[in-house]
Amino acid sequence: MLTTTFEADHEEFVLVRDIEVMSMCEHHLLPFKGVAHVGYIPGTHGRITGLSKLARLVEVYARRPQVQERLTSQIADLLLAKLDARGVIAVLECEHLCMEMRGIRKVGARTVTSAVRGAFQTDGKVRAEAMALINAR
Numbered sequence: 001m002l003t004t005t006f007e008a009d010h011e012e013f014v015l016v017r018d019i020e021v022m023s024m025c026e027h028h029l030l031p032f033k034g035v036a037h038v039g040y041i042p043g044t045h046g047r048i049t050g051l052s053k054l055a056r057l058v059e060v061y062a063r064r065p066q067v068q069e070r071l072t073s074q075i076a077d078l079l080l081a082k083l084d085a086r087g088v089i090a091v092l093e094c095e096h097l098c099m100e101m102r103g104i105r106k107v108g109a110r111t112v113t114s115a116v117r118g119a120f121q122t123d124g125k126v127r128a129e130a131m132a133l134i135n136a137r
């Protein structure tokens with residue numbers, strides 16, 4: 001995965017927003033679905049990857065029973081490792097059917113999880129800029 005990378009001499013933030021997520025809660029084996037926002041700052045080598053590969057990354061980890069927190073971390077960790085990126089951010093917003101159609105039955109409650117690595121973890125300003133872009137509508 002993420003074997004296609006390009007030289008682009010681009011060292012600024014790249015973000016793909018609103019990637020559809022469909023996964024399965026490992027507790028109840030019921031779907032949870034929503035969107036993922038995945039971004040990174042390339043390393044000093046300026047190496048980037050194909051945009052579709054970010055969506056593929058989400059897809060690979062979503063296709064197994066999951067908890068949303070682990071799914072979010074796995075996306076961030078793999079991206080960081082494969083791209084040798086300066087920073088990575090993954091934010092997921094999902095609705096869990098196990099909370100909607102059974103149990104507490106709260107329709108429309110959305111769970112937001114984030115995983116930040118590198119510059120997004122160490123620099124609050126960098127993280128705030130990324131969150132502003134993620135939330136821009």
Ligand SMILES: Nc1nc2c(ncn2[C@@H]2O[C@H](COP(=O)(O)OP(=O)(O)OP(=O)(O)O)[C@@H](O)[C@H]2O)c(=O)[nH]1
Nearest residue numbers: 025026027028066067068069096098099102103104
């Ligand atoms: N943190 C987290 N919890 C999840 C996720 N998906 C489902 N859950 C929760 O996992 C918990 C499992 O709780 P249990 O007490 O074992 O199961 P339960 O008796 O069916 O719980 P209720 O859903 O409250 O009826 C529930 O609170 C679910 O809402 C997830 O992605 N992340």
